[in-house]
Amino acid sequence: MKLRRLIFTMTMSILSMSIFAAQPNAPTKSIIPGNKPKELSLVRVNVTGQPYDYFKPWQKKAPFSKRGLGAVLQGGRVIVTADLVANQNYVELERAESGDKIGADVKVIDYEANLALLEPTDKKFLEGLSPLELAGDTAVGDRIAAWQLEPTGALVVTEGIVTTVQMMKYPVDLGQFLGYRISIPMQYRENSYTVPLVKNNKLAGLLLRFDPRTQVLDAIPAPIIAHFLKDAAKEHYAGFPSAGFSFFSTRDPQLRTFAGQTGKAAGVYVTAVEPHSPAEKAGLQAGDIVTSVGNNDVDQNGNYVDQFYGKLEFTNLLTSRAFSGDTVPLQIQRQGKPMTLSMTLEHRPAKDYVIPPYNIDQAPNYYILGGLILQELSRQYLKEWGPNWQKEAPQRFVYLDRYQSELYPEGNRRVVIMSQVLPANNTIGYDDLAYLTVKKVNGKEVKSLAEFAEAVKQPLEGGFIKIETEEDPKQIELEAASVADEAQALQENYGISSLQRLQ
DSSP states (O other): OHHHHHHHHHHHHHHHHHHHHHGGGSOOEEEEOTTSGGGGGEEEEEEEEOOBOSSSTTSBOOOEEEEEEEEEETTTEEEEOHHHHTTEEEEEEEOTTTOOEEEEEEEEEETTTTEEEEEESSGGGGTTOOOOOBOTTOOTTOEEEEEEEOTTSOEEEEEEEEEEEEEEEOTTOSSEEEEEEEEOOOOOOTTTTSOEEEETTEEEEEEEEEETTTTEEEEEEHHHHHHHHHHHTSSSOOOOOBOOEEEEEOOOHHHHHHHTOOSSOOSEEEEEEOTTSHHHHHTOOTTOEEEEETTEEOOTTSEEEETTTEEEEGGGGGTTTOOTTOEEEEEEEETTEEEEEEEEOBOOOGGGSSSOSOOTTSOOOEEEETTEEEEEOOHHHHGGGOTTHHHHSOHHHHHHHHTHHHHOTTOSOOOEEEEEEOOOGGGTTOTTOOSEEEEEETTEEOSSHHHHHHHHTSOOTTSEEEEEESSTTOEEEEEHHHHHHTHHHHHHHHTOSOSEEOO
């Protein structure tokens, strides 16, 4: 008994020392009763919906439900991430303290910035809730609190520290936006899909992504939210602008010599300019060195000195610091000759890409011909292969997506693909074909699915439809009469409501 008592006493002493030692560095966590003022800035957001199935484009995937938190803003509005309400059928706001619920409308959504603005169907629903102001003064070293709700309605506050302010990728992976990186031991809760991040009772950001293994959180910062809200207040939401050129640092002296740069080493080397972009319209060319953007000098690493954040990549000047329609002066060198260009910024909609970077909330176009499934290539289709789609998806399609500006400089077209083959009488011998790029139908070049559908209506002599592809077998032939005769059976066998969708 004495030995057991001694072991117990030593164990409790070690445990107490461990807990005591951990306390000074532990994050601040508190559970605040549901009726405290802080909670009155939040509402639960419940979402139900169905995403489209790009492998079977005539149908949708299984229904889903998501739950997150929305930050209440001035004017009876609630801000959340676009991820939360993507492909939604119904959005509902819920008051944490009472459980009262009401439907909500998505007023503005920007998938590139991952932000959405909601309004309840009756604005009186938010009465009594304290709107959050934006905290635009967050810097490295500041403490930020993540607000989450327990099922009981109690507010859980977890504190973290801002470790980095930098440009980073957002979910649709189209350009970069300003972001905060925060070290924070946040725990998962049922409403963790969207989490407000608060500094001194002001909204400093929204959760972008969180890695529980490293306890690192990336946040959509208040300056991006402020830009979104200012643009959303206009009659027509324009979206974040882009310049339309890629670049490389000029740290390599041989690169500077090759570009003919004179004077001090500075700026970024322009590697490519997208056709029809603001950069091309301004006269920027591949091989130019951009040394200044909007009167802010750009160093060899592509950074400028921000008045608040310090060194930051210059692309921030063209996104969160500028709006569509703004004219920004560029100081450049072209083979050593200094020049000034005026670039009027524009937002490039997803529909203006040859291969759209996202098609969320939109039904995919398709055309089924005798069992051949034809679609227009999009990154949304490629993402059906999962988070590692750049390696798992058909590599030719990934290549076309990556280099679409160079491969299709004329723009104003789509890439038509044959994604798969449904076993049918018309497809005997073609069963194993998939992932082909369509060039021509019946001798006519096709640049969209609509053009494909029109070309199919005019069979060749002998009543055959000939499809020419980039890859082997190079040519597929179907008998037009047989395709028409078996169309109904094809629909019945595979449960297809319609053999085409052309928007």
